[in-house]
Amino acid sequence: MERKALSDDVLHRLKAAAGTGGWKDDEKEIAPYLVEWREKYRGATPLVLMPANVAAAAEIVRICAETHTAIVPQGGNTGLVGGQIPSADGSQILLSLSRLNRIRAVDPRANTMTLEAGVILAEAQAAANDAERLFPLGLAAEGSATIGGLVSTNAGGTGVLAYGNTRELVLGLEAVLPDGRVWNGLSGLRKDNTGYDLKQLFIGAEGTLGVVTAATVKLFARPHAVETAMVAFGDVEAAVSLLNFAQGHAGTITAFELIPRLGIEFVTKHIPGTRDPFDRAHPWLALLDVSLKRADEATATQLLLADAASAGLVLDAVAAQSLAQREALWKLRDALSESQKPEGASIKHDVSVPISSIPRFIDEASRAVVAAVPGARPVPFGHIGDGNVHFNVSQPVGADKELFLARTGEINRIVHDIVHALGGSISAEHGLGQAKIDEIVRYKDAVALDLMRTVKRALDPLNIMNPGKLIRLP
Amino acid sequence: MERKALSDDVLHRLKAAAGTGGWKDDEKEIAPYLVEWREKYRGATPLVLMPANVAAAAEIVRICAETHTAIVPQGGNTGLVGGQIPSADGSQILLSLSRLNRIRAVDPRANTMTLEAGVILAEAQAAANDAERLFPLGLAAEGSATIGGLVSTNAGGTGVLAYGNTRELVLGLEAVLPDGRVWNGLSGLRKDNTGYDLKQLFIGAEGTLGVVTAATVKLFARPHAVETAMVAFGDVEAAVSLLNFAQGHAGTITAFELIPRLGIEFVTKHIPGTRDPFDRAHPWLALLDVSLKRADEATATQLLLADAASAGLVLDAVAAQSLAQREALWKLRDALSESQKPEGASIKHDVSVPISSIPRFIDEASRAVVAAVPGARPVPFGHIGDGNVHFNVSQPVGADKELFLARTGEINRIVHDIVHALGGSISAEHGLGQAKIDEIVRYKDAVALDLMRTVKRALDPLNIMNPGKLIRLP
Numbered sequence: 001m002e003r004k005a006l007s008d009d010v011l012h013r014l015k016a017a018a019g020t021g022g023w024k025d026d027e028k029e030i031a032p033y034l035v036e037w038r039e040k041y042r043g044a045t046p047l048v049l050m051p052a053n054v055a056a057a058a059e060i061v062r063i064c065a066e067t068h069t070a071i072v073p074q075g076g077n078t079g080l081v082g083g084q085i086p087s088a089d090g091s092q093i094l095l096s097l098s099r100l101n102r103i104r105a106v107d108p109r110a111n112t113m114t115l116e117a118g119v120i121l122a123e124a125q126a127a128a129n130d131a132e133r134l135f136p137l138g139l140a141a142e143g144s145a146t147i148g149g150l151v152s153t154n155a156g157g158t159g160v161l162a163y164g165n166t167r168e169l170v171l172g173l174e175a176v177l178p179d180g181r182v183w184n185g186l187s188g189l190r191k192d193n194t195g196y197d198l199k200q201l202f203i204g205a206e207g208t209l210g211v212v213t214a215a216t217v218k219l220f221a222r223p224h225a226v227e228t229a230m231v232a233f234g235d236v237e238a239a240v241s242l243l244n245f246a247q248g249h250a251g252t253i254t255a256f257e258l259i260p261r262l263g264i265e266f267v268t269k270h271i272p273g274t275r276d277p278f279d280r281a282h283p284w285l286a287l288l289d290v291s292l293k294r295a296d297e298a299t300a301t302q303l304l305l306a307d308a309a310s311a312g313l314v315l316d317a318v319a320a321q322s323l324a325q326r327e328a329l330w331k332l333r334d335a336l337s338e339s340q341k342p343e344g345a346s347i348k349h350d351v352s353v354p355i356s357s358i359p360r361f362i363d364e365a366s367r368a369v370v371a372a373v374p375g376a377r378p379v380p381f382g383h384i385g386d387g388n389v390h391f392n393v394s395q396p397v398g399a400d401k402e403l404f405l406a407r408t409g410e411i412n413r414i415v416h417d418i419v420h421a422l423g424g425s426i427s428a429e430h431g432l433g434q435a436k437i438d439e440i441v442r443y444k445d446a447v448a449l450d451l452m453r454t455v456k457r458a459l460d461p462l463n464i465m466n467p468g469k470l471i472r473l474p
Numbered sequence: 475m476e477r478k479a480l481s482d483d484v485l486h487r488l489k490a491a492a493g494t495g496g497w498k499d500d501e502k503e504i505a506p507y508l509v510e511w512r513e514k515y516r517g518a519t520p521l522v523l524m525p526a527n528v529a530a531a532a533e534i535v536r537i538c539a540e541t542h543t544a545i546v547p548q549g550g551n552t553g554l555v556g557g558q559i560p561s562a563d564g565s566q567i568l569l570s571l572s573r574l575n576r577i578r579a580v581d582p583r584a585n586t587m588t589l590e591a592g593v594i595l596a597e598a599q600a601a602a603n604d605a606e607r608l609f610p611l612g613l614a615a616e617g618s619a620t621i622g623g624l625v626s627t628n629a630g631g632t633g634v635l636a637y638g639n640t641r642e643l644v645l646g647l648e649a650v651l652p653d654g655r656v657w658n659g660l661s662g663l664r665k666d667n668t669g670y671d672l673k674q675l676f677i678g679a680e681g682t683l684g685v686v687t688a689a690t691v692k693l694f695a696r697p698h699a700v701e702t703a704m705v706a707f708g709d710v711e712a713a714v715s716l717l718n719f720a721q722g723h724a725g726t727i728t729a730f731e732l733i734p735r736l737g738i739e740f741v742t743k744h745i746p747g748t749r750d751p752f753d754r755a756h757p758w759l760a761l762l763d764v765s766l767k768r769a770d771e772a773t774a775t776q777l778l779l780a781d782a783a784s785a786g787l788v789l790d791a792v793a794a795q796s797l798a799q800r801e802a803l804w805k806l807r808d809a810l811s812e813s814q815k816p817e818g819a820s821i822k823h824d825v826s827v828p829i830s831s832i833p834r835f836i837d838e839a840s841r842a843v844v845a846a847v848p849g850a851r852p853v854p855f856g857h858i859g860d861g862n863v864h865f866n867v868s869q870p871v872g873a874d875k876e877l878f879l880a881r882t883g884e885i886n887r888i889v890h891d892i893v894h895a896l897g898g899s900i901s902a903e904h905g906l907g908q909a910k911i912d913e914i915v916r917y918k919d920a921v922a923l924d925l926m927r928t929v930k931r932a933l934d935p936l937n938i939m940n941p942g943k944l945i946r947l948p
Contacts, residue, residue, distance in 0.1 A: 107828065107830050108718070109714055109715075109718055109829060109830035110828040110829040110830035110831070110861070111718075111721075111829065112828065153667065154667050154671075156665055156667075160664065160665065164642075165664075165665060167671065168638075168642060177921070177925070181921050182921070183919065183921045183922060183925060184919055184921070184922075185919070185922060187897065187899075188828040188829075188861075188897065189826050189827070189828065189861055189897070189898065189899050189902075190634065190639075190826065190829070190860045190861050190862070191630055191634065191639060191826045191857075191860050191861065191862050191899065191902040191903050192826060192899035192901075192902065193627065193628050193630075193678055193899070193901050193902065193903055193904060193905045193906070194899055194900065194901045194905075194906055194910070194914050194917075194918060195678075195906060195914065195918065195922070195923075195926050195944055195945060196675070196678070196679055196683075196925075196926050196929055196944075196945075197628075197641065197674055197677070197678055198922060198925050198926070198929075200671055200674030200675075201670070201674075201925075201929075203671070204667055204669075204670070204671055205670060209670075220721075221718075221721045221722035222722070240583055241583075244582070244583055244585075244695075247585075247694075247695045248695035248696070248767060249767055249768060250767050250768040251767075293722060293723055293724045293725075294723060294724045294777075303768075352663050352664065352665045352666060353663070354581065354584040354586065354662040354663065355583060355584040355585065355662075355664070356581050356583035356584035357584070383665075386664045386665050387584070387662075387663055387664050387665060388664070388665050423661065423662065423663070424663065425661075425663050425665065425666035425667070425668055426668065427666075427667050427668045428663075428665040428666065428667065429665050429667055430667065431667045431668075432667070432668055432669060436668070440668050440669065443668075444668060444669065445657065445658055445659070447651070447655050447656070447657045447658070448657060448658075448659060448669070448672060449669075451651070451657060451670075451672050451675075451933075452669050452670050452672070454932050454933065455670055455672075455675075455929070455932065457932070458928050458929065458931070458932030459925075459928065470669055470670075471669060471670075
């Protein structure tokens with residue numbers, strides 16, 4: 001599609017629609033919106049628009065449709081695949097939802113909450129907590145990430161195992177369509193079979209089909225307590241067995257994180273104040289959170305560990321007896337990425353496979369990577385309860401960092417080919433954005449890609465919604 | 475769109491594609507496919523096609539696309555809104571998925587199962603049970619309803635409160651698109667953010683966007699036991715309070731069914747062997763199922779009832795102490811519809827509202843109906859844990875049955891207007907089909923209807939997929 005340059009007239013009309021305090025065009029003020037926090041993606045724009053209400057957002061999109069102006073929606077700018085960063089040619093305007101940040105309603109009896117796109121996740125969690133409810137979406141960037149971005153990327157995070165991805169937490173949506181009309185699909189209903197479930201189009205669409213302006217989300221009963229345990233295994237197969245066993249046990253398993261021997265060694269070597277909780281160097285560990293609804297369930301984790309030991313499912317186990325012990329165990333998991341840095345360069349993959357295929361995936365990918373780069377050190381870890389493995393590969397000891405990183409494409413290909421052969425996904429939770437828009441074409445069914453293009457063309461015939469992200473039109 | 479008559483040539487080609495044993499054109503043999511079991515919807519067709527594999531189904535759809543022949547997909551023919559019944563003019567062919575009935579895979583370690591569209595729900599449940607897992611979808615028609623129909627109607631049923639609607643149970647789909655291509659979206663992944671979630675287009679679309687041929691669904695740990703209790707309240711507000719309280723308690727609340735005084739009176743009067751479990755005639759009752767994962771949780775229900783009584787949430791409560799007692803309590807709930815028949819005509823509504831609005835909905839709708847038809851007897855009951863009320867209205871005592879039923883449209887309008895004003899849905903779980911395709915236009919946002927038409931036109935530009943169901947094209 002022919003893209004008109006952003007004329008002064010268009011910019012003027014957009015500023016008027018955004019209103020006083022609703023736009024920025026000073027290069028210095030705009031700069032933070034144009035770079036992703038790891039500085040992997042950089043873009044340019046003459047104008048950042050920050051509408052304060054849905055009507056202003058809709059008017060902005062309407063003007064963009066009329067003038068064929070491309071729009072890049074942005075929330076907290078925490079995305080990892082460049083979906084929120086405009087192109088480098090300055091032809092796209094950036095639409096920040098940051099001022100659309102009201103909590104419109106909290107209904108603890110219905111267990112729902114309606115939030116505007118710009119509400120920060122931590123604030124949403126706090127609002128739920130104030131109403132004595134749990135909003136279970138949680139992730140490292142929760143102090144900056146916003147509801148609109150979380151919905152648009154179908155964010156995963158730490159609550160997926162028990163509560164689902166963001167998609168499963170959304171009951172209703174409000175969005176500005178690519179022609180500037182507002183679709184009001186906000187709803188607190190648990191059951192509604194009156195036609196196509198339109199909200200699903202916008203969840204995980206990375207802003208390519210419209211602009212999410214608000215969402216009604218599910219709330220849950222708060223757990224009485226969360227208990228934490230670390231368990232040790234001889235192989236990954238045993239970890240999957242324990243996961244299956246634990247899910248049939250009392251309490252709710254709300255985290256199940258795999259940690260390899262090498263990961264524990266990196267952490268205890270490089271992160272002050274950490275130590276392996278076991279006397280023996282077990283090949284694999286897993287960190288478990290068990291959420292309990294009542295005080296009298298407080299023996300659930302002990303019982304689980306005892307039963308698992310009786311069934312021969314674990315080599316060893318420790319349960320945290322205090323908040324400090326709990327934090328010490330979680331520190332071992334949370335420091336895994338950081339502890340890889342002193343070991344040199346690392347090539348990372350955010351992939352998923354069916355849970356039953358995790359042992360085979362880790363085994364095959366580890367062998368293949370080491371065969372390609374002798375001495376390379378795989379550190380596969382993460383949310384295996386969701387089938388999601390962060391397959392990070394540290395460079396060989398003493399190798400040249402740049403030479404190792406130069407092989408990133410090759411290593412990605414090796415790992416992704418194995419993921420694909422096992423029916424997995426090359427982007428479990430981060431999305432496609434700019435990062436994987438071409439890589440996905442190698443793996444995704446051609447019919448699926450064509451269906452995606454059909455949907456994109458139908459909803460956004462002018463291709464003004466975040467073009468160059470998620471799906472390429474020929 | 476111009477619809478060509480079904481020529482002998484087209485019928486001949488379709489029969490050849492379906493293969494030996496893959497079609498029926500004898501009027502008598504076809505008859506059962508053409509009428510809905512309550513005989514509310516009747517259609518006609520010259521040909522029922524029953525492909526035995528996906529390739530044959532795809533070839534049939536391809537021929538239909540080429541010849542602009544309309545297709546009505548049908549599963550177990552248990553739908554309640556006429557979605558599975560062809561038009562009366564004989565211009566549509568019927569595509570039965572009944573022979574596509576293989577269980578392709580059961581993976582208990584991944585907690586997934588892949589089923590073809592024609593697998594009967596009871597068989598799917600049994601296959602899960604054989605693998606020591608739970609497939610929680612359950613409903614009255616489970617002995618006939620098939621996976622394809624359940625997915626295409628996003629079926630609700632008895633497991634929704636704890637496990638979600640069918641939509642939440644589907645991880646992946648395979649479907650024949652309206653042009654005859656096969657989209658393979660089968661996947662056992664819990665996390666996959668590689669583009670639009672295409673399966674959502676087909677779930678609940680009532681066959682208007684393509685033909686579902688297989689699904690990969692979630693399995694769960696089987697509960698150790700399910701306990702049942704009946705509780706009594708002074709008003710519906712108290713029932714909602716108990717629901718909230720119980721969801722924060724130990725165990726998993728897997729059913730929460732409201733029963734009004736009049737319902738209990740109808741059941742105990744007309745259904746032999748039933749009795750009110752309480753000595754006093756309480757205004758409202760609720761039936762609870764509590765699923766327990768371990769034997770040592772067996773006190774959960776007793777504790778819940780004791781705590782609820784201490785908190786002043788219930789007037790009285792009984793817990794079933796045996797399977798016979800459990801069945802006796804459930805009989806009171808299950809016989810509600812049947813017990814209304816001896817009381818004369820009944821006008822029914824399958825609606826949902828936000829859970830917090832259930833008391834207000836029942837109050838307002840009951841008053842409005844009685845104001846319109848003095849002496850009319852509302853019997854609101856059902857899955858209030860899902861916000862889903864079966865708002866049935868029995869005729870006044872001694873009134874003329876036909877005269878009462880003649881006011882169905884008027885009563886529907888009164889009830890649906892109140893549902894709509896409270897942000898509810900006029901079809902909580904049964905869908906639109908033929909039954910509500912026009913009624914929904916009164917209530918659904920015009921932008922939403924237009925979006926639905928946009929999606930329909932994009933995926934099925936020839937309008938051959940179940941035309942006249944769910945959404946009308948101008």
